[in-house]
Amino acid sequence: MTQGEPLTAPFWAAAAQGRLVRPVCDQCGHGFFPPAWCCPRCHCESWTYRESSGRGRVYSHTTVHRGPDPSWPVPYVLAIVDLDEGWSMLSRITGDPPDDSVPGALIGRAVRVSFADEERPPHRVLPVFELAQTELAEVRP
Numbered sequence: 001m002t003q004g005e006p007l008t009a010p011f012w013a014a015a016a017q018g019r020l021v022r023p024v025c026d027q028c029g030h031g032f033f034p035p036a037w038c039c040p041r042c043h044c045e046s047w048t049y050r051e052s053s054g055r056g057r058v059y060s061h062t063t064v065h066r067g068p069d070p071s072w073p074v075p076y077v078l079a080i081v082d083l084d085e086g087w088s089m090l091s092r093i094t095g096d097p098p099d100d101s102v103p104g105a106l107i108g109r110a111v112r113v114s115f116a117d118e119e120r121p122p123h124r125v126l127p128v129f130e131l132a133q134t135e136l137a138e139v140r141p
């Protein structure tokens with residue numbers, strides 16, 4: 001067991017069940033990510049994992065053309081997603097990357113969580129995001 005596992009184990013267990021959760025402070029109600037020993041707002045050490053709707057919008061994104069090692073499938077889109085409950089997380093946006101000549105093409109786009117099996121060890125289920133279908137339908141002529 002690695003050092004970080006006790007804190008994040010419930011997060012990974014929820015993801016394996018197709019649920020996205022985040023820590024919510026028991027004292028001030030602040031939702032935050034990644035999980036930490038205390039609330040970053042009030043430093044209270046009591047918080048609880050609560051389920052998220054998994055819906056949000058792209059705050060920022062970049063297209064990665066060179067992965068951490070040469071075997072990674074590239075390109076992929078790495079994004080900060082602002083979830084509807086007021087917290088944010090770094091994740092991937094699935095689907096084809098946007099045109100690199102249009103910086104920030106996905107900023108503000110509605111997304112919803114999806115779950116992907118990680119192909120490399122430790123073979124966890126990763127929360128990733130897909131562009132919301134309703135918004136895709138709206139941009140079609």
Ligand SMILES: [Zn+2]
Pocket residue numbers: 025026027028029030039040041042043044
């Ligand atoms: Zn707090």
